[in-house]
Amino acid sequence: MLTKALKARQARLQGEKGFTLIELLAVIVILGIIAVIAIPLIGNIIDNSKEDSDVATARQLYDAARLYVIGEKAGDFANTTTVSLSDLTTSNYIEDTIALPSTKKPITDATVTFDADGQLQSVSITPAPQGSDDGEYTANEVLQVDTTTTAPATPSN
Template sequence: MLAQAIKRRLSKEENQKGFTLIELLAVIVILGIIAVIAIPLIGNIISNAKEDSDVATARQIYDASRLFIVGEKDGKFSDDTTAVTVTLEEMQKDGFLDKEISLPSSKVKITEATVYYTKEGQLDKIIIKPIAAGADKTTGVFTATQVLSSKAK
């Protein structure tokens, strides 16, 4: 009885075959198609995340500038003739921002940043140097819309 079961088991294993070459090629082609579709999508996701993180850094600078104006300039966004500008150096000197702040997209230290306000106290623009990924590629400018909506575009 046991011998017959062993013989049946062995005879089944001898008749079994592996995957055919066509089946293996079909799997390789399917994986290739998936890779061709997925790799550019992943690249776009990474690029968008870098731009959005730079916008978030601009938002952090904006928030620090508002705190600076309230704390150091008695909340006055203009002096009746011109709108207020706040520099990175002023905010860092008074402790409103860390001394070392960098762009998340490139890990480069921010050397200059200026926040411009209108006479009405509304954010006009933020200029960051070195140029950030989410900013205008030629000037490093983040618009008020970008910063307040927290989106690069």
């Protein structure tokens, strides 16, 4: 009885050798819908990561400039409000050739600006990084300060 059922099943499947055109078209349509949704999302992720890497480069310039003022100018931020890329490279606080991660173009000029108290004001980079119109980053952008959050309330007794 089992052999008879197996033979009957084999006879039915013998003519079926692949997928129908409708099944293949359905799969292609589903893959197309997934691609339409996924490709813009992946593009945004890539753009955001490039912009974040450029901000990280600005942070490196800030850190190097801060070390430069402390090491070369005895921490006198009052008389050293700007530090240029040439100051950092000639004093070996940063490599001679530094490039933007987003565009792979070498940075030709950069300026880090502090106030008299040594607080960062801005970092300016030339050529302008991707996602920046003028190549200037504020202190909040470089230091990743989130100004939208508030301090937690102190518990009352």
